[in-house]
């Protein structure tokens with residue numbers, strides 16, 4: 001007996017990372033792709049299943065999610081919160097199955113396999129099922145470190161091993177190369193200061209592992225990555241909120257006079273992003289879009305606006321100014337595109353004692369992989385950060401308004417001051433001076449496109465926040 005589809009249906013519905021919770025779905029397939037080698041005699045069996053979900057709404061389609069499980073013959077009460085079900089497994093008999101990410105014993109096996117890979121030829125440990133643990137040279141893993149599952153709002157699952165390493169297990173799985181791994185690999189090999197170094201990754205080849213299937217063949221599924229744990233990291237979004245809060249609390253001071261001014265950090269972030277874009281341009285192809293391709297880029301923004309208007313009708317009065325920004329982009333005849341981050345905002349930046357680090361190069365999770373792998377203009381990332389600097393004081397204002405309705409006018413002035421100051425410092429540092437006219441046109445178009453995307457994102461995820469990007473859209477062209 002294998003688990004009833006209901007078991008996985010119930011389990012997925014309970015997780016943070018399952019992206020189809022609001023939609024009708026059924027489990028259409030469950031496939032065992034391998035077992036993580038055990039590290040001790042007492043270790044549980046740790047299997048990796050791929051669970052396919054078929055959607056029953058008009059959009060339809062399927063998605064595949066990775067579910068690593070630890071199997072025990074008896075109930076493990078310490079793992080009650082991670083219980084998935086019990087059934088007679090075709091290979092292991094009657095088992096009590098738990099989400100392996102919550103299980104230290106299971107996570108030890110995972111770490112030990114990465115450790116063994118470092119001593120195998122080429123840093124690769126593979127088994128007959130097609131699971132392959134890969135390691136990059138340069139770091140000895142701390143095998144004594146205990147695993148702790150992150151509890152944040154994540155679309156994947158991350159496990160910290162003490163203060164030594166961090167493993168991110170990808171949940172929604174798409175065949176092909178995951179840019180989070182490929183970009184981190186290049187930035188690690190080139191010694192970039194602005195990322196957490198990649199230590200290794202796990203992938204699975206559908207078929208014979210000796211068959212020579214490679215990253216380009218589309219038969220690889222990338223399942224997890226192991227990277228440096230940034231011990232001294234503080235989240236860039238939280239730091240920026242604290243800075244804006246501090247300014248709001250000061251009745252008479254300007255941003256540059258108040259303690260906690262963020263401008264120097266914004267500047268450092270600009271330099272860090274420029275540096276990362278430079279390394280990516282040196283190590284991934286750079287293309288120059290001709291006039292037709294630039295028009296297609298602008299058409300894409302127009303199409304996104306059309307789709308957004310269906311979801312957010314309040315955009316309608318601003319459609320003219322938005323389309324004018326895309327028209328100005330349409331008239332450019334030479335735009336360079338390259339590998340970029342693709343989903344950059346302050347929540348993807350971490351301030352460590354050694355400077356700013358940028359994380360999560362996966363691109364926008366909602367976009368199909370093929371689109372996420374396409375080169376794009378670096379100004380998309382810059383626009384993402386400028387939008388984030390706009391969000392910060394408006395989120396703080398929402399918090400103040402609840403407790404302190406008086407003083408809203410003064411705070412609105414402060415909000416604009418904070419955003420303006422930090423956008424300028426970031427942008428000037430990134431561009432190393434003023435922008436030329438074409439750069440300004442490109443940036444304005446990407447900022448408009450991102451703000452439109454955000455109105456949809458907020459409507460679907462945090463409807464009470466939608467005024468933040470809507471007000472930004474209204475300011476465009478005002």
Ligand SMILES: Nc1ncnc2c1ncn2[C@@H]1O[C@H](COP(=O)(O)OP(=O)(O)O)[C@@H](O)[C@H]1O
Nearest residue numbers: 154155156157166196228229230233347359360
């Ligand atoms: N190398 C790291 N060291 C410490 N914390 C990290 C590291 N990488 C990411 N984080 C933290 O984990 C959170 C989630 O990471 P992220 O890569 O954005 O996951 P997801 O793809 O699920 O969104 C980040 O917001 C950050 O706070």
Ligand SMILES: O=P(O)(O)O[C@H]1O[C@H](CO)[C@@H](O[C@H]2O[C@H](CO)[C@@H](O)[C@H](O)[C@H]2O)[C@H](O)[C@H]1O
Nearest residue numbers: 343345346347364365384387388389391454457
């Ligand atoms: O981090 P994700 O890849 O999941 O990105 C999505 O969620 C972000 C919010 O967590 C969202 O970002 C928007 O809100 C941020 C504040 O919470 C703000 O800093 C960003 O500028 C704003 O875009 C992001 O758009 C979405 O793709």
